[in-house]
Amino acid sequence: MTPLEAVVLVFVIGCALAAALLRDVLSAIIAFAAYSLGIAVIWVILQAPDVALTEAAVGAGVMTLLLLLTIAKTVRPESDASFEDVRPRSLVVVVAFAAVLLATVPALPAIGAETPVTTGEVTSYYLENAYEETEVGNAVTAVLAAYRGFDTLGEAVVVFSAVVAVLMVLRREVMA
Amino acid sequence: MILDILLTRYNYVVVALLLPVGAYMMIENRNLVKKVIGMNVFQTGIFLFFITAAYREGASPPLVGDGGAGVTYVSPLPHVLILTAIVVGVSLTAVALALIVRIYAQYGTLDERRLREAYADE
Structure with a gap:
């Protein structure tokens, strides 16, 4: 664990508790x-720049805007x-929930270790063939738009719905 | 032993703390807007679990186009799933907040207990 990671993780827990x-x-x-x-900073540390961009734009940006509009x-x-x-x-309920979750942590692989997620068949296939295909x-x-394109279509359907x-629920307030 | 787990699996420990905080907000906070915030805290806790699982020591982001041989990459698949989940989460939040605005227009309060009383009076 680098000092940066420790600081960001403590900051995140502190902000969640404050909220x-x-x-x-x-x-x-x-x-x-x-x-x-x-x-979003944690996503950058974990080498997920796409997720970090989305989180910063949508999570910190759009979500905050929606919440502020609501209040x-x-x-x-x-x-x-x-x-x-x-x-x-x-x-008591929440502490019990935390205890159950913490009890599962020792069974998980160490962060950054080679696991079936990072070295498995599906991941290897995407990493080796995505650029050629x-x-x-x-x-x-490539995975979002090509291999799992139907997932993304489903996502678009969810956003449309x-x-x-929202327009149906707010029709009287917004349109009138 | 415990210190060793904390030093090698710290993100999972944070997940195990964020999920209860989100659950607590959904159960205990009386204001509906804060319940929605709690739902989002719970969601990001799960996202952290996935992205941490995709991470590999010393790996680069999965930009395979400009990579050479012998470069290790983090797994792109959990990133894709979480990208989808973030967008779906925002959609969910938008609908929840629209309903909250509507509830406020109808009952004049966002307090859970007062809403229950108002509902019982009808």
Whole structure:
């Protein structure tokens, strides 16, 4: 673990906790935007530049914009305290959930080790043949647009449905 | 032992902390907008799991076009899945927030408990 990774990971957890515990919704949204930016840096560290670009543009950008538009359309609840009350009942459930997840961590391979994900048949095929077969230099783009093109078509259908759903739900507010 | 796991599997430890934080926000925060933020925190926790699984020590981003022989690349497949998941997640968030705006127009509050009371009164 490099110092940069440690700092970014601690920053990300801190931002997530801030978003969870700050009572004021605007503060929580700002904490979430910082969280998305930290996550985008983690994607760069993990050699995933495409995911980092998408996360920074969509996660930190569009998502924050949507959240801000929502609280502009609604009202910020008047807050007497700056932090949420933590109720023990749900804390117990969440700590148990964390314990179960942490118990699985030792069974996972070390980060950066050769695993079936990184050296398996499918990955090897994409890395060896993507450029010859699709003439796209970026293997991520090649898989996204060529090999798994139907997935991307499905994604486009989801985005289209979401736009239709948003317009239907907001018709009275937006159009009138 | 525990320190060794923390030093070699730190991202998975962060995943195991982010998912409960997201779940906590969805369960406990009373404001609907904060529940949506919690859903997104939960999602990015899962993304971190996938992208970490794709990582290989000393590997380059999967730009195979300008690579030579002997270059190791990270796996492109989890990256593609997560790219799709990010876009789907934003679509989901957009619909959820539109419904929240609509709920506010109808009931005048985004507080879960007051909404329950208003719903019980109808």
